[in-house]
Amino acid sequence: MPREHRSGEPDVTAALVRALLADQHPDLAWLPVAGDADPAAGVVRGWDNTMVRLGDRLAVRLPRHEAAEALLDREVAWLPVLGARTGLGLPAPVRTGVPAAGYPYRWAVVPWVAGTPAVHRPAAERDAYAGALAAGLRRLHVPAPPGAPANPFRGMPLASARERYAARWADLVPDLDPVVVRAAGVAWHDALAAPVHAGPPAWLHGDPHPDNTVLTDAAAGDPATAAAAGPGAPAGPPRPVLVDFGDLCAGDPASDLGIALTHFTPAGAAAFRARYDASRPADEALWRRARGWAIVVATILAVQPPEDALHAVGRDYLATLRP
Known part of the structure; x- marks a missing residue:
């Protein structure tokens, strides 16, 4: 999976993240969203997901393609189970979201790991x-x-x-x-x-x-x-x-x-x-x-x-x- 933008892939912008939060998690919508001033700052593009930093401690995790949506579902379902089993501080999603504002996939709010x-x-x-x-x-x-x-x-x-x-x-x-x-x-x-x-x-x-x-x-x-x-x-x-x-x-x-x-x-x-x-x-x-x-x-x-x-x-x- 290339990191560059692929044909048909949804565009992830600060405006999109704000719209998703305002629609589904309005208590988080006031937090600063990476990309407001600099589109590249605090935005991490992986093979399967784009991560957009939200405030100091959170990030919005947005699948880039349909198969990645299923991978995110796996994290939502199992990371809390595994964290409890092992005692490891795993970055389990803290909120979840559904398609909206023109974005076609399920998404999540996750801890931001600074480093x-x-x-x-x-x-x-x-x-x-x-x-x-x-x-x-x-x-x-x-x-x-x-x-x-x-x-x-x-x-x-x-x-x-x-x-x-x-x-x-x-x-x-x-x-x-x-x-x-x-x-x-x-x-x-x-x-x-x-x-x-x-x-x-x-x-x-x-x-x-x-x-x-x-x-x-x-x-x-x-x-x-x-x-x-x-x-x-x-x-x-x-x-x-x-x-x-x-x-x-x-x-x-x-x-x-x-x-x-x-x-x-x-x-x-x-x-x-x-x-x-x-x-x-x-x-x-x-x-x-x-x-x-x-x-x-x-x-x-x-x-x-x-x-x-x-x-x-x-x-x-x-x-x-x-x-």
């Missing part, structure tokens, strides 16, 4: 939060209840991605170092040969790549931490906060772990794995599958336009496969 998308930091800097991201995913990956949503592209056996991966890989190979191509082939086939997930389906974020990770102040939202540090204390490592749970599903944790590996250098990836495994028995097959998922997702990112920051994330991860 910097991790995709705009180099991998060597992202290594600083490897342990924190691993700990968060470990808490998230608890058994899911019956009826939890499935996702045909995440949490499934790795073999389900084989054909889509092969098509993208064929396009990438001419641009890659032959050493990387050979190493990726070895890792891919090893991942396919790994035993499949045998435990219960676990809750998954679905798409924890660096552009769905916001880096906030380590003490943000935690006055006790800030007070203990004292005035003038050096800042700690950034706190990674996962956003965009539209691909939330139940399945094999290997897909989440593989996507997370694309954040880091090999040293960061080793720290990530060590923290994730710290409170659980070692599962080598899980990490073999995760490495296959990392390659799959790296190819998705690497074929994005060069101006998309995720393009470099995918290319950089593939380069780490060099022996």
Whole structure:
């Protein structure tokens, strides 16, 4: 899904957001809407949704296409359940809306997570939060209840991605170092040969790549931490906060772990794995599958336009496969 405006896609403007709020949530309509003065300020365009900042603490999340509407419905239905189950502070929608004012899809008001998308930091800097991201995913990956949503592209056996991966890989190979191509082939086939997930389906974020990770102040939202540090204390490592749970599903944790590996250098990836495994028995097959998922997702990112920051994330991860 390209980030640029597509033919037939609804135009999201400050005026549209104001109209939707005035019609359905008038108590929020007085808040400042991003784009009033600068159309680009506080407006985040993802593959599936446009986020428009609303005041200091909220944002309006508007699907860009029909399939994204169903993903938003998933967040509305399940994020409160998962937040209560795990105790994680997940960005569950606080209000919902229906089509109006010429906008054709259901929409929501969600918490605004202030910070910097991790995709705009180099991998060597992202290594600083490897342990924190691993700990968060470990808490998230608890058994899911019956009826939890499935996702045909995440949490499934790795073999389900084989054909889509092969098509993208064929396009990438001419641009890659032959050493990387050979190493990726070895890792891919090893991942396919790994035993499949045998435990219960676990809750998954679905798409924890660096552009769905916001880096906030380590003490943000935690006055006790800030007070203990004292005035003038050096800042700690950034706190990674996962956003965009539209691909939330139940399945094999290997897909989440593989996507997370694309954040880091090999040293960061080793720290990530060590923290994730710290409170659980070692599962080598899980990490073999995760490495296959990392390659799959790296190819998705690497074929994005060069101006998309995720393009470099995918290319950089593939380069780490060099022996």
